[in-house]
Amino acid sequence: MDYARTRQDSLTKPQGSLGKLEELSIFMAGWQGKEHPRLNQISCLVFAGNHGVTAQGISAYPPAVTKQMVQNFENGGAAINQLCIAAGAKLRVISLDLDHPTADFTKAPAMSEEELCRALQTGADAVPDDCDCLLLGEMGIGNTTAAAALSLALFGGDSGQWTGRGTGLAKDKLAHKAEVVETAVRRHSPEISDSFELLRCLGGRELAAIAGAVIAARQYRTPVLLDGFISTAAAAALTISAPDILDHCQVSHLSVEPGHRHLIETLGKSPILQLDMRLGEASGAAVALMILRASLATYNGMASFEEAHVSRSLQ
Template identity: 65%
Template sequence: MADQIIFTAEDLTRMLIDLPTCNQTIGDQARARQNSLTKPQGSLGHLEELAIWLASWQGRDAPSVADAYCLVFAGNHGIAAKGVSAYPAEVTAQMVMNFEQGGAAINQLCRVSGAVLKVVALELDRPTDDLSQGPAMTAEDCARALQVGRDAVPETADILLLGEMGIGNSTSAAALSAACFGGAVKDWTGPGTGLDQSGLDYKINLIEQAMSCHDNMLTSPFEILRRLGGRELAAIAGAVICARERGIPVILDGYICTAAAAVLTTGATAALDHCQVAHLSREPGHRVLSEILGKRPILDLDMRLGEASGAAVALMVLQAAVAVHNGMATFAEAGVSEHD
C-alpha cells in the first residue's frame, strides 16, 4: 500500500474530469475490418461489438486478451454484525484462505481461462463501521482503499477482471445504487447469500435507515463510497480509474462489483465506457443497474457467486471475439465474392 494518500474527495473529482477517451480511429478501423471479414455483416452479433470495443480502448489494430489479470478485493463490513447475510463475517477471511489455497470457483475459472489471479485482502481484522448508523469509513480509510485498488493494477495487463469478497457487501451495493440513482430501496435489494423474506425485509429496513442517516451528505463519489461502501468496493473504484488512465479495458463481475464502479458515474457519466459487465446477476438490482448504465451483460447464466466468477467466464467469450476478429480472412484475402 502506498503511504501517500492521493484520493481526497477533490482529487477523485479531478481524476473523473480528466479521464482519457478511447481511440476512435482504431475503433473505426476495427469496425471496417469486421465488415470485410468472410461472413455476413453483423452475423457474429455481440462478439463483433466486443472486438471493436477492445481495439478502441487498447488502441491496437489487433486487440488482445492474452495478458488477463483478475483482481479479487476482500473486505469486512460492520453492518454484517446485524445479520444481513446468511453467513457470518468470519467467512470472508476463510474464503480468502480458500482462494489462496486454490480451492474456490474463481481459481478453477482463472485456470481454464488463463487469467492471472491476485487476491487483495483489505484489513479483514478491522471491519468498516455500521453504515446504517454513520459513515462506513473515515476519509482516510476510503482514500487508502482507493489507493490499494490503484496500486493493484498491473501495468502490463491487456484486460482487467474485477471481483470482490465480503460478507454483507450486497447491503452496501444496494445502498450505493440507491444513493447514485434513486428509487425505492426494495428495488435495489436482494437476498444476497440466501436470506428468506423476513431477512430480506430486515435488510431493506437497515438500508432505508442508512439512506436517512446520510441523506444530504452524499454529495460526491468519494462521500458516497466512504459513507455507504466498504474497503473492497472503494478498491474496485480505484482500480477502475487506474485502468482507464492506462488504457486497460475492464470486465466488472456482477451486482456488487458493478455498483462499486457505478459510483464513479456520479462524477463523470462516461466513467465506465472502458468497462463491460460480465454477467447478469440473480440479484434483482443488477438488471436495473445495468440498464441505467447502458451496459449489456455479456452473459446471463443465473450466477450470483461474486469473487469475479462471472468475469472469468466472460473472458472466454472475449477470447472468442478476439480470435475471430484477428484470425478470420477478409473477402479479398480469401477470394470470396462479397454480397452486392
Template identity: 55%
Template sequence: MPDARFATLDDIRAALTGLPSPDAQALSGAQARNGQLTKPPGALGRLEDLAQWYASWRGDLRPRIERPQVAVFAGNHGVASLGVSAFPPEVTAQMVANFEAGGAAINQLARTFGATMTVTPLELDRPTADFTQGPAMSEDELCAAFSVGWDAVDPAADVLVPGEMGIANTTAASAVAAALYGGVGWVGAGTGVTGAALGRKAEVVAAGLERHRDALGDPLEVLRRLGGRELAAMAGAVLRARHLRVPVLLDGFICTAAASVLERAAPGALDHCAAGHVSAEAAHAALLERLNKRPLLSLGLRLGEGTGGALALGVLRGAVECHSGMATFAEAGVTDG
C-alpha cells in the same frame, strides 16, 4: 497518471478528470477490417461490436488478448453484526484462504480462460463501521482502500475483471445503489437471506440512507459513508484501468455498484467497461439499465468473486480472436458478394 497515491477525496476527483478516450484511428481500422472478414455482414452479432470496442481501447485495429487479470478484493463490514447475511463475518477470511489455495470457483474460471488472479484482503480484522451509526469509512480509510485497488492493477494487463468477497457487502452495495440512483427495489437476497432477515436488511439500508441523507449528493461521499473497503478498491482498480486504457469486464451487483460511483462522479468514466453478465440479484439488472450496459451473459449467477466477469472473458476472447485471426475475403481468395 501511471502512479498515484490518494490522500483526499479531491485527489480521486482529480483522477476522474481528463480521462483517456478510445483510439479513433484504431476503431476506424477495426471497423474497416470487420467489413472485410470472411463472413456475411453482422453474422457474428455482438461479437463484432465487442471486438471493435476492445480494439479502440487497446489502440490496435488487430489486437490480441494475452494478459487478462482477475483482481479479487476482500473486506469486512460493520453492518454484518446487524444480521443482514446468511453467513458470519469470519467466512471472509476463510474464503480468502480458499482463493489463495486455488479452491474457489473463480480460481477455476480464471485458469480456464487464461487469466492471472490476484487476491487482496483489506484489513479483515478491522471491519468498516456500522453505517447506520456513522460513516463506514473515514476519508483516510476510503483513500487507502482506493489506492490499494489502483495499485493492484497490472500495468501489463490487457483486460481486467474485478471481483470481491465480503460478508454483508450486498447490503453495502444496495445502500450505495439506492443513494446513487434513488427509488426502491435495491435490496435482495444476497447470500440467501429471506423472510425476516431480508426485511432486516432492507431496514438497515433505509437507516443508512436516512443517517447520511445530507451527504448523498456526492458519489464519493456515498462510497465513503455506505460502502466498504473492497468496493472502494474495485473502484480504484476500474479507474486505474481507464488510465491504462485497459478494458474492464464488470462482474455482478457489488462490482457494478462500486463502479457506478465513478460514473455518477464523472459521466462516461465507465466507457471502457462492459457488463460481463447480469446476476440473479434483481437489483443488478436495474443498475445495468441505469448505466446503459447490456450484459454479455445471463446465467443466474449470484456468487460474486469475479465469476461472471471471468466467464465473459471467454466471450471477449472469442470475439477478439475472430476479429484478429480470421482471413479477409482477399486473403482467403473468397469472392466478396
C-alpha cells in the same frame, strides 16, 4: 475503432452476423489502441473486506467467512481459481483489513476519509500497467447490502428493488435488509455530494478498492470486465463525479441479484452473459473473458472476402 469496424465488415461472414462478438472486438481495439487487440496478459483482482452492517442481521453468514474464503482462494479451492485457469487469467486476492470491519453505516459513515483513501489507493496500485484486460471481483460478507445502499443513493427508487438475498438470506428477512438499506441512505444522503463521500458513507473497503482499480485502468486505457452486482455498484459510484468514467468497462454478466438488472439498465450497459450466477469472486468476469477470447479469435484470425477469394455478390 474505425479500423476494427471496417475489418469486421470485410470478413467472410454476413455483416453483423457475429453480433456481440463483433461489438466486443471493436471495443477492445478502441481501448487498447491497437488494430489487432490482444489478450496475452490478463489480471484478475479479487478484493476482500468486512462490513460492520452485518451486526444488523442482513447476511446468512458471519463475517468470519470472508477470511475463510480468502484462505480458500489462496489454497486454490474456489470457483474463481478454476475459472481463471480455464480462461487464462492471473488471479490475485487482496485482503483489506479483514480483522477490522467498516463501521455499521446505519449509525456512522462506513469509513473515515483516511480509510477510504487507503482502500482506493490499494485498488489503483494493484492494477498492472501492462495488462491487456482487467477482471474485477470481490469477497465480503454483507457487501450486497452496501451495493444496494450505493445503488439506492445513486439512482433512487425503492430500497426493495435494490435488495436481494446475497449469500442466501432467508426470504422472510429480506424486508428487514431493505429497511437497513433505506435507513443507511436516509441517514447519509445530506452528506453525499460526490463519489468520494458516497463510497465513504455507504461503501466498503473492497468496493472502494474496485473503484480505485477502475480509475487506474482508465488511466492505462485498459479494458475492464466488471463481475456482478457488487462490482458494478462500486464502479457506478464513480459516475456522480465523472459520468463517462465507465466507458472502458463491460458488465460481464447479469446477476440473479435483482438490483443488478436495474443498475445496468440505468447505466446503459448490456451484459455479455446471462447465466443465473450470483457467486461474486469475479466468477462471471472470468467466464466472460472466454467470450472475449472468442471475439478476438474470430476478429484476428478470420480471412477477408478478398483473402479467401469468396465473392461478396449474390450473382
